[in-house]
Amino acid sequence: MLVALALNSVGNSPFNIVSTINSHLLHIHLMLYMLKTCSLFAFLVWYQRFIAVQKTEIIKTLQADPNFDEANINELLYQSNRDIAKRSSTGSYIYLLIWFALVLPSNLWQVNSNLSIIVTCAFLLLACLRLPYVFKFDSIYLKFPGVWRYGFPLIVLSPALMWGTLCSLCFVIPKLEPYALIIIISTAGLTGGGVAALIPSRFLTIGLFSAFLVPPFITLVVTQHENVSLTLVFAIYWLGMYSTTNEQHAQYWKALKDSLFIKNHAKELEHLNNMDELSGLKNKRYFNKALMQNVKLAARASGPLAVMLLDIDNFKQINDKYGHLVGDVSIHKLGEVLKSIVKRDTDVVARFGGDEFAIILPSQDKQRCVEIGESICRAVASLNPSSPETSLVDQSPQVKFTVSIGLCFSMPTSSTHHNDLVEQADHALYEAKHQGKNRVVVVDNH
Numbered sequence: 001m002l003v004a005l006a007l008n009s010v011g012n013s014p015f016n017i018v019s020t021i022n023s024h025l026l027h028i029h030l031m032l033y034m035l036k037t038c039s040l041f042a043f044l045v046w047y048q049r050f051i052a053v054q055k056t057e058i059i060k061t062l063q064a065d066p067n068f069d070e071a072n073i074n075e076l077l078y079q080s081n082r083d084i085a086k087r088s089s090t091g092s093y094i095y096l097l098i099w100f101a102l103v104l105p106s107n108l109w110q111v112n113s114n115l116s117i118i119v120t121c122a123f124l125l126l127a128c129l130r131l132p133y134v135f136k137f138d139s140i141y142l143k144f145p146g147v148w149r150y151g152f153p154l155i156v157l158s159p160a161l162m163w164g165t166l167c168s169l170c171f172v173i174p175k176l177e178p179y180a181l182i183i184i185i186s187t188a189g190l191t192g193g194g195v196a197a198l199i200p201s202r203f204l205t206i207g208l209f210s211a212f213l214v215p216p217f218i219t220l221v222v223t224q225h226e227n228v229s230l231t232l233v234f235a236i237y238w239l240g241m242y243s244t245t246n247e248q249h250a251q252y253w254k255a256l257k258d259s260l261f262i263k264n265h266a267k268e269l270e271h272l273n274n275m276d277e278l279s280g281l282k283n284k285r286y287f288n289k290a291l292m293q294n295v296k297l298a299a300r301a302s303g304p305l306a307v308m309l310l311d312i313d314n315f316k317q318i319n320d321k322y323g324h325l326v327g328d329v330s331i332h333k334l335g336e337v338l339k340s341i342v343k344r345d346t347d348v349v350a351r352f353g354g355d356e357f358a359i360i361l362p363s364q365d366k367q368r369c370v371e372i373g374e375s376i377c378r379a380v381a382s383l384n385p386s387s388p389e390t391s392l393v394d395q396s397p398q399v400k401f402t403v404s405i406g407l408c409f410s411m412p413t414s415s416t417h418h419n420d421l422v423e424q425a426d427h428a429l430y431e432a433k434h435q436g437k438n439r440v441v442v443v444d445n446h
């Protein structure tokens with residue numbers, strides 16, 4: 001409607017738009033009418049299918065990927081639409097500003113006041129209608145999807161079509177010729193900006209640059225304008241925009257898909273990042289972070305904190321006698337034993353690497369910590385590495401499966417460094433090995 005009004009304003013009646021032009025160009029009049037009717041028709045088809053096409057594209061892209069389900073598709077659809085609204089928000093006001101820059105300092109008001117008034121009003125109206133889409137995207141998209149689906153393409157594509165039409169008029173209305181250069185430059189700039197803004201929707205992007213470029217191109221061809229270079233430039237520009245759109249659209253979707261994949265798998269990745277695969281326990285990285293936090297918490301609460309270091313006794317011999325595979329099974333089995341004994345949610349059980357393990361026991365009294373250490377020693381000693389439980393084949397083992405434990409019991413203060421506790425537990429562990437292994441040695445840092 002706006003385009004029709006703008007076109008019809010250039011003359012006294014709807015069928016008199018080219019009254020200022022040479023009479024032998026009457027066919028231009030018909031062409032422009034056909035063009036605007038076709039544009040509106042094409043536009044209707046486009047906006048009706050805007051969301052449907054976008055959804056089909058997303059499904060096509062994600063279909064083969066088992067990592068995405070229906071909920072993900074809807075989330076991607078929401079994100080891409082929110083992006084379109086955000087990215088294109090400033091652009092719609094640039095039309096208005098450029099139009100003002102064109103009209104206000106020049107004498108276009110006098111040259112063609114009807115056109116100037118109608119185009120100004122139309123741009124102002126579109127800018128106002130655009131406001132809810134800028135500030136209330138969520139409400140519109142979620143509560144009134146129809147307003148988004150039908151209204152947004154209309155508001156985004158109308159100014160482009162108006163601008164494209166203005167550009168066309170420059171070639172057929174002699175009075176507008178002085179403004180042709182600035183309008184052509186603006187058309188090129190706005191086209192490039194629009195493509196960048198609407199890239200999440202291939203459909204809208206192609207619609208936008210076509211609305212800018214096709215009307216002037218057709219006008220130049222139909223009027224057999226002597227400026228062949230300009231005609232070619234419009235055609236080449238359209239093709240360039242088309243290929244850029246395809247490329248950038250694919251890149252946008254790949255990036256969006258990857259970000260959702262990372263978001264979906266963030267928990268899993270974080271879990272893997274903190275786990276020791278062989279023992280099924282936490283790893284050293286997690287242990288260090290947890291210990292730092294526990295030292296702070298214990299210092300703030302003036303509570304006790306115990307750190308245990310465990311090392312499998314004579315593990316090298318177990319490996320040498322039964323092989324590394326059996327050594328691995330023993331490590332896994334030890335992980336299960338530790339989990340079954342150290343059970344509180346706040347406790348942390350980790351494998352440091354090799355045959356070394358570490359445990360954090362917050363808010364536990366010293367006696368209880370020693371009992372836990374001794375329970376571990378007893379439980380591990382009962383796990384004969386040749387027993388069926390550890391899947392060993394050798395029925396006459398000479399190597400015992402035991403652990404030595406160094407226990408550091410402390411009451412951390414704000415100046416306590418977490419590494420100090422580990423170091424002291426390590427000394428106690430060394431002492432346990434020195435005293436004959438398979439035992440708990442305590443260092444009281446209290």
Ligand SMILES: Nc1nc2c(ncn2[C@@H]2O[C@H](COP(=O)(O)OP(=O)(O)OP(=O)(O)O)[C@@H](O)[C@H]2O)c(=O)[nH]1
Nearest residue numbers: 311312313314315316317319324325327328354355
């Ligand atoms: N099977 C297996 N062996 C490992 C793994 N990581 C380290 N080891 C072996 O564990 C052994 C560690 O031996 P040490 O801790 O140096 O000594 P030890 O034989 O346990 O003797 P003590 O510590 O004095 O009781 C080495 O032979 C390593 O090759 C692992 O993931 N799997």
